Amino acid sequence: MIKKNDLILIGAVIILGLGIIFFINVTKTEGSKVLITIDGKEYDTFPLDEDTTFTVELDNGEYNTFVIKDGQVDMTEASCPDKVCVRHKEIHYNNETIVCLPNNVVLQIIGGEEDEIDAIAK
Amino acid sequence: MKTKKIATYGLLVALAFILSYVETLVTIPFPPVPGMKLGLANLVVLAALYTMGGKESLVLSVLRIVLVGFTFGHPSTMLFSIAGGLLSWILMLLFMKTKWFSLVGVSIVGGISHNIGQILVAIYIVDNINIAYYLPYLLITGAVTGTLIGILGAMIVKRIKNVQNT
Structure with missing residues (x-):
């Protein structure tokens, strides 16, 4: 039933996936700010070194609440139906995102060049 | 349309509907990709592809997405399902015709392309290329779930063929 080609496909896909994950993990750098984007437009940025809780309120009554704590950002509450963004782990590396697709709200970590130099200096 | 074909359509739509519902009950605790x-x-879709044909499996796929979108799903996620559904249907059909893979390999192609289709729409909608970060995880999960679905699919195909031949 299962052909040799199937096994090659499974192996190739898993190796490709693991390879990309490895590459991302090796090249990732600590970020310093979180950028909030709504409907693809930049809304606001927050520094990661100040603990805070903020609620993004949309014109249509929907909302997303996120917490910055210990240099990490986590979505803690949202009005969306699937709550995928709330279940997402906290983020702090450059270019990491938490996306709330139903509300079209994106949190993205940015601006980590200084930290990168610090990390190398250490 | 022959009666047997109508009956098979009904059987498969019902099965797709039930499976979609079951899927909303199951959340997989895989932290990188909630x-x-x-x-x-x-x-x-896989079973229809192998027992009924390309056109029929497309009809089933679209019917399922629309039905589920208006019942257990959310209309806002329907666009993602359609993108994933269409891309995986096209690629599964192509790879089935090439005969490079068995039904299991075709299922893997379907699982992975479904994920890629959804990610592409997500990148377009939120206008942020960084969502592609999930792609390697989705390749791996697509390969694993695709294999399991393929093995189950082969069993279902066998049974539908038994019914069709009586």
Whole structure:
């Protein structure tokens, strides 16, 4: 039933996936700010070194609440139906995102060049 | 349309509907990709592809997405399902015709392309290329769930063929 080609496909896909994950993990750098984007437009940025809780309120009554704590950002509450963004782990590396697709709200970590130099200096 | 074909359509739509519902009950605790799905409904598209044909499996896929979108799903996620559903249907059909893979390999192609289709729409909608970060995880999960769905699919195909031949 299962052909040799199937096994090659499974192996190739898993190796490709693991390879990309490895590459991302090796090249990732600590970020310093979180950028909030709504409907693809930049809304606001927050520094990661100040603990805070903020609620993004949309014109249509929907909302997303996120917490910055210990240099990490986590979505803690949202009005969306699937709550995928709330279940997402906290983020702090450059270019990491938490996306709330139903509300079209994106949190993205940015601006980590200084930290990168610090990390190398250490 | 022959009666047998109508009956098979009904059988598979019902199965797809039930599997989609089951899928909403199951959340997979896979931290890198919250909201990951098993792709159970792909079983039915796969089964239709092998027992009824390309056109019929497309009809089933679209019917399922629309039905589920208006019942257990959310209309806002329907666009993602359609993108994933169409891309995986096209690629599964192509790879089935090449005969390079068995039904299991075709199922893997379907699982992975379903994920890629959804990610592409997500990148377009939120206008942020960084969502592609999930792609390597989705390749791996697609390969694993695709294999399981393929093995189950082969069993279903065998049974549908038994019914069709009586």
